[in-house]
Amino acid sequence: MKRVSIGEVTKATAIKAVTIRYYEKIGLFPPPARTGSNYRAYTTDHLRQLRFIRRCRDLGFTLDQVRELLRLSSQKNSECSNVDRLTARHLTNVEQKISDLEKLAGELRHLSKCCKGGGIIADCRILQALAPGEAAP
Amino acid sequence: MKRVSIGEVTKATAIKAVTIRYYEKIGLFPPPARTGSNYRAYTTDHLRQLRFIRRCRDLGFTLDQVRELLRLSSQKNSECSNVDRLTARHLTNVEQKISDLEKLAGELRHLSKCCKGGGIIADCRILQALAPGEAAP
DNA sequence: AATAAGGCCTATAGTGACTATAGAGTCAAG
DNA sequence: CTTGACTCTATAGTCACTATAGGCCTTATT
Structure with missing residues (x-):
């Protein structure tokens, strides 16, 4: 599958690279795989999640609320x-x-x-x- | 002149003691004298300033803006x-x-x-x- | 092949305006 | 004399980033 660098993600989501790394560090979303040279390589799933996060933040949800929304949205049957x-x-x-x-x-x-x-x-x-x-x- | 403890100031200004000490630490207003047992002893001038600060904060001014307002208000002739x-x-x-x-x-x-x-x-x-x-x- | 520009990495510290915690000294009442 | 309320200092934590330093990787140009 296709994987993209953090710079591409930044362009696609309008979230700065530092912020994306910060989100990763606090465990807001699963860490991406790394390339041979230790660069982060994101999947389209990551992109989807990060766009979701961005939208929530734009709407003023706190990161804790975003975390909860992500958790909830993963439980498709509840x-x-x-x-x-x-x-x-x-x-x-x-x-x-x-x-x-x-x-x-x-x-x-x-x-x-x-x-x-x-x-x-x-x-x-x-x-x-x-x-x-x-x-x- | 009459001087009061930080607890009295808290009652009079509705600013918590920790916050008052914090304001002092960042140099927002001049530090008060101390008693023999190292307690802070505030003058009515302090009270006036702290009420001013409180009001400004309630109105949403930042501490930097408050600092500026205090500075301006001390220059009676400008x-x-x-x-x-x-x-x-x-x-x-x-x-x-x-x-x-x-x-x-x-x-x-x-x-x-x-x-x-x-x-x-x-x-x-x-x-x-x-x-x-x-x-x- | 050397180099320069730009992207990416980590780790750490700083922001604003507090809040929380720990550990110790002080004071008044019973 | 002890209890409880008050005060002191210093340090760390909060939220959601932002900034900085120092170093590796990739690509294009010379």
Whole structure:
């Protein structure tokens, strides 16, 4: 079967070589065979897995979650509800994070509004607002 | 003047003692005096600074940005436009992150929708969707 | 055949912002 | 006097990489 170098994998998956080696080191996917000169030689199976990993990471899953998804996806006959649950939980996290960030953006916008332009630090409204419990005189 | 222990500071600022010591170690704020038994003894100035830091962190500024804000806020007579710029840039980052996460949440919701309940892994739409370029048969 | 460029190898250390752990000294109350 | 809560230092671990150093392999050019 055809085997490719780590550089080819990088081109095909957009995962950097160092990262691929790192994934191998932490046991995220099985290590590939080596050539006579000790170069890694990947199969199309590796490529498939690494694309899967890349996609999961793009979607914000942690490496532990990816590990779990890989494990689950290898058990072809077991129930798929675990996958659904994992995805749903992750979605909840992401939604929480969005709402946190939106609150935060609101506060930052508020800060930005009150200090437009050319005062001096001593009168800076932003800094005053950042110092809690210290009302402006 | 009155000085308080690290425990008091923790209560007053909601920053953990270890974190306060960590901030001290990386030089984020001046180290406090010590008691005879080598305990840290904080002034109200320290308290003010640490509350400031806490607030900045809550707003998502990095420690480097906090460092800069502290530096700026100590120069009472210089211009405040730098503070404004820093805040604005941070806001832009936050807004970018929100939009990234929203796109991501959309994809996750899409995933979640297509796999509700009780199939087996071999047919799992989520896993199929996570494997790019491998269309379902 | 020598050389230079580029790809690949390993191992180690660094990032940010903490968190956890171990082992020891200090203080107040009972 | 002992218990328990608090404090101290130093070190290592977390996550998901990124950077660096130093050396081998391959290919193309001279």
